[in-house]
Amino acid sequence: MKKKNVSGNMLIAQSGGPSMVINRSLVGAVLEAKKHKCIRRIYGALHGIKGILEENFTDLGRESNTNLKKIAATPSSALGTVRKKPTQSECADIFNILNKYGVRYFFYIGGNDSAETAHIINQEAKKKNYELRCFHIPKTIDNDLRENDHTPGFGSAAKFVACALMGDNLDNAALPGVKIDIIMGRHAGFLTASAALARKFKDDGPHLIYLPERPFDMNTFVSDVKKVYSKYGRCLIAVSEGIADKTGTAIATKYIKEVDAHGNAQLSGSGALGDLIAAEIKRRTDIKRVRADTFGYLQRSFPGVVSAVDSLEASVVGMEAVRCAVSGDVDGSIAIRRKKGEKYAVYYKRVPLKNVAKETRAMPSNFINKEGNNVTKAFINYVSPLVGKLPEIGRINPFFLAKKLY
Amino acid sequence: MKKKNVSGNMLIAQSGGPSMVINRSLVGAVLEAKKHKCIRRIYGALHGIKGILEENFTDLGRESNTNLKKIAATPSSALGTVRKKPTQSECADIFNILNKYGVRYFFYIGGNDSAETAHIINQEAKKKNYELRCFHIPKTIDNDLRENDHTPGFGSAAKFVACALMGDNLDNAALPGVKIDIIMGRHAGFLTASAALARKFKDDGPHLIYLPERPFDMNTFVSDVKKVYSKYGRCLIAVSEGIADKTGTAIATKYIKEVDAHGNAQLSGSGALGDLIAAEIKRRTDIKRVRADTFGYLQRSFPGVVSAVDSLEASVVGMEAVRCAVSGDVDGSIAIRRKKGEKYAVYYKRVPLKNVAKETRAMPSNFINKEGNNVTKAFINYVSPLVGKLPEIGRINPFFLAKKLY
Numbered sequence: 001m002k003k004k005n006v007s008g009n010m011l012i013a014q015s016g017g018p019s020m021v022i023n024r025s026l027v028g029a030v031l032e033a034k035k036h037k038c039i040r041r042i043y044g045a046l047h048g049i050k051g052i053l054e055e056n057f058t059d060l061g062r063e064s065n066t067n068l069k070k071i072a073a074t075p076s077s078a079l080g081t082v083r084k085k086p087t088q089s090e091c092a093d094i095f096n097i098l099n100k101y102g103v104r105y106f107f108y109i110g111g112n113d114s115a116e117t118a119h120i121i122n123q124e125a126k127k128k129n130y131e132l133r134c135f136h137i138p139k140t141i142d143n144d145l146r147e148n149d150h151t152p153g154f155g156s157a158a159k160f161v162a163c164a165l166m167g168d169n170l171d172n173a174a175l176p177g178v179k180i181d182i183i184m185g186r187h188a189g190f191l192t193a194s195a196a197l198a199r200k201f202k203d204d205g206p207h208l209i210y211l212p213e214r215p216f217d218m219n220t221f222v223s224d225v226k227k228v229y230s231k232y233g234r235c236l237i238a239v240s241e242g243i244a245d246k247t248g249t250a251i252a253t254k255y256i257k258e259v260d261a262h263g264n265a266q267l268s269g270s271g272a273l274g275d276l277i278a279a280e281i282k283r284r285t286d287i288k289r290v291r292a293d294t295f296g297y298l299q300r301s302f303p304g305v306v307s308a309v310d311s312l313e314a315s316v317v318g319m320e321a322v323r324c325a326v327s328g329d330v331d332g333s334i335a336i337r338r339k340k341g342e343k344y345a346v347y348y349k350r351v352p353l354k355n356v357a358k359e360t361r362a363m364p365s366n367f368i369n370k371e372g373n374n375v376t377k378a379f380i381n382y383v384s385p386l387v388g389k390l391p392e393i394g395r396i397n398p399f400f401l402a403k404k405l406y
Numbered sequence: 407m408k409k410k411n412v413s414g415n416m417l418i419a420q421s422g423g424p425s426m427v428i429n430r431s432l433v434g435a436v437l438e439a440k441k442h443k444c445i446r447r448i449y450g451a452l453h454g455i456k457g458i459l460e461e462n463f464t465d466l467g468r469e470s471n472t473n474l475k476k477i478a479a480t481p482s483s484a485l486g487t488v489r490k491k492p493t494q495s496e497c498a499d500i501f502n503i504l505n506k507y508g509v510r511y512f513f514y515i516g517g518n519d520s521a522e523t524a525h526i527i528n529q530e531a532k533k534k535n536y537e538l539r540c541f542h543i544p545k546t547i548d549n550d551l552r553e554n555d556h557t558p559g560f561g562s563a564a565k566f567v568a569c570a571l572m573g574d575n576l577d578n579a580a581l582p583g584v585k586i587d588i589i590m591g592r593h594a595g596f597l598t599a600s601a602a603l604a605r606k607f608k609d610d611g612p613h614l615i616y617l618p619e620r621p622f623d624m625n626t627f628v629s630d631v632k633k634v635y636s637k638y639g640r641c642l643i644a645v646s647e648g649i650a651d652k653t654g655t656a657i658a659t660k661y662i663k664e665v666d667a668h669g670n671a672q673l674s675g676s677g678a679l680g681d682l683i684a685a686e687i688k689r690r691t692d693i694k695r696v697r698a699d700t701f702g703y704l705q706r707s708f709p710g711v712v713s714a715v716d717s718l719e720a721s722v723v724g725m726e727a728v729r730c731a732v733s734g735d736v737d738g739s740i741a742i743r744r745k746k747g748e749k750y751a752v753y754y755k756r757v758p759l760k761n762v763a764k765e766t767r768a769m770p771s772n773f774i775n776k777e778g779n780n781v782t783k784a785f786i787n788y789v790s791p792l793v794g795k796l797p798e799i800g801r802i803n804p805f806f807l808a809k810k811l812y
Binding site for chain 2: 014017018043044046047055056057058059060062063067069070071072073074075076077078079080081082083100101163164166167168170171173174175176179270271272274275278291292293294295296297298300301302303304305390391392393394395396397398399400401403404405
């Protein structure tokens with residue numbers, strides 16, 4: 001039997017890695033919830049399910065709308081976040097706590113692991129015959145959630161990466177050499193692939209892009225780099241942190257293992273993959289200037305570099321989740337789907353929690369070139385509207401003087 | 407004898423590391439030069455003195471003003487740059503080339519090494535009794551030029567660092583642990599110190615700041631980190647890449663030397679210092695989550711993150727150099743000086759080339775706290791107007807619920 005307006009409290013929490021727009025989803029959900037009488041109190045749990053288990057709750061209903069708007073525009077998870085999968089007994093505890101606090105509406109913002117958590121809690125409630133409207137709100141800069149055309153957080157992270165590569169391309173042109181940029185994304189290459197948006201002029205980098213979706217072979221790689229370098233006198237390369245060889249072993253892991261044999265455990269550090277690749281180029285070519293940077297956390301929390309589309313969609317998925325929850329005895333995740341047609345437009349669809357949980361998706365084949373060292377036009381068409389306008393770049397039109405070499 | 411209007415061609419070039427606003431100085435000089443009839447042709451040398459020696463010149467006078475404006479707003483050195491000190495014989499060659507191309511106005515944009523180069527070329531011209539108006543236009547994100555209150559390029563790089571730390575502080579608060587950010591500046595700590603601008607709320611990081619101006623001691627450091635961690639449950643640390651021990655040996659170098667003994671030359675890589683420090687914290691404390699990022703080139707060429715004051719001043723130093731050059735038989739560097747008074751204002755002063763050449767300056771003592779792990783209010787007052795407005799940040803005002811722990 002469907003009860004349209006089950007009355008009770010709402011609990012919302014954030015999970016997984018922070019993003020530029022995860023607070024848009026939080027505030028979108030809170031502002032929408034305020035409109036519905038069936039939602040009595042609006043609680044936020046600090047640091048995801050850790051906060052639920054410890055009963056660390058804040059009353060978000062008491063935040064002023066002015067402050068909520070500031071929070072919405074702030075990067076990173078305002079409620080705090082956590083990387084934790086609950087055990088079966090913790091799931092039972094969580095359910096008991098929701099029950100104790102009169103929670104009938106539960107929203108968990110995060111990636112596939114968060115969807116999995118929401119799914120388990122929802123099953124626990126069903127088992128106890130407790131009416132819980134349980135929703136997952138998508139967030140991941142990796143863009144790897146199934147059922148979604150793309151996910152909130154990705155567009156802004158992609159904008160950061162595109163801007164970073166635009167700048168680094170200009171830097172590399174000014175002071176030529178080989179430059180390697182290591183970009184986030186352990187299993188899905190979307191974020192690394194977005195580096196391609198940095199190109200404006202024909203000789204602009206990134207000249208090569210390596211993704212976890214294709215096996216990485218050091219010999220082919222070095223040969224690719226040599227080719228580009230002999231053509232342009234420089235080479236800018238975007239590399240996913242998750243690149244792996246044909247057996248599926250991450251290149252970074254391989255390296256760490258080798259070095260561990262020397263007893264240097266500290267090498268599992270932040271710059272290891274970039275340093276390894278740079279060292280191989282130096283060893284196998286006569287190119288002198290080879291540098292590597294690893295972008296790290298800047299990609300997911302740099303304030304001010306936000307995609308307008310991403311920002312808007314992140315708000316809407318939060319609002320949509322609440323609208324769905326008050327519309328009947330339902331649960332699920334809000335997926336973003338792209339409408340067919342020339343102009344970019346999306347719609348939002350409730351999908352089963354289990355469809356988004358656990359497994360993730362990778363880049364489709366038609367987004368990657370045959371050689372596995374670049375993206376296709378299809379990917380550029382896919383990603384451009386998600387990132388939006390980039391800074392304008394100018395360059396000198398050289399009017400070369402005849403040399404007076406006498 | 408002063409000739410007010412020596413007629414001849416102008417040559418301009420860029421040198422050293424790129425910056426966000428070095429093209430403002432280039433375009434400022436070119437647009438100003440176009441106003442003066444005594445300057446006949448405006449040549450740009452590609453990649454600094456390397457381009458002069460190879461006679462790789464472009465006619466900048468033929469660039470449209472529309473394109474020049476685009477170039478001005480573009481990060482990195484539009485003419486290309488170089489890290490090269492000329493030998494004595496190359497200086498003679500350079501002088502001969504200037505002579506051959508009828509160059510009477512020479513402008514070199516860069517740091518102290520570029521001032522040194524300009525100084526030597528100027529001396530060569532004097533020796534030959536050739537009237538050359540030779541100017542250095544200041545640029546360095548390190549902010550380490552003598553005679554200057556601050557240098558073009560610094561304010562924008564400082565803005566990037568401040569934004570990065572704002573984001574990373576929110577990230578660290580959401581997912582607590584120890585986070586180390588390695589920031590550029592081998593001998594001067596200004597850029598690392600600017601991380602302090604990221605603080606808004608009382609518990610905001612960076613909680614600790616380590617600069618090359620104070621000896622770095624690993625024991626004191628770990629004890630500092632423990633103190634902060636026990637107070638806030640987290641610790642965000644800004645570390646200059648140039649930190650050194652009390653003997654003046656760079657911590658990064660010490661590490662590389664140790665590792666070299668194992669034959670792993672690749673460890674001189676991008677993340678080495680951050681990884682070393684993170685490993686020491688892990689080894690000496692029971693803190694589990696310790697991460698390090700090294701910002702790398704993003705600090706000097708990320709498009710869109712620019713200080714308006716820095717941008718303006720970079721244009722003006724370029725214009726001022728040309729104005730000075732056409733005003734009489736003079737040479738020098740254009741220094742930025744701050745006017746006394748409540749409100750931020752500057753004036754520009756021609757100073758001798760040799761005063762800016764060779765040696766650099768470090769942070770004054772009153773900008774660093776007694777413990778050597780933070781900056782003072784005096785530094786914040788100094789740096790704030792150079793960086794300008796930062797993104798607004800909001801946070802939840804927690805209205806904690808009483809726990810129902812039954």
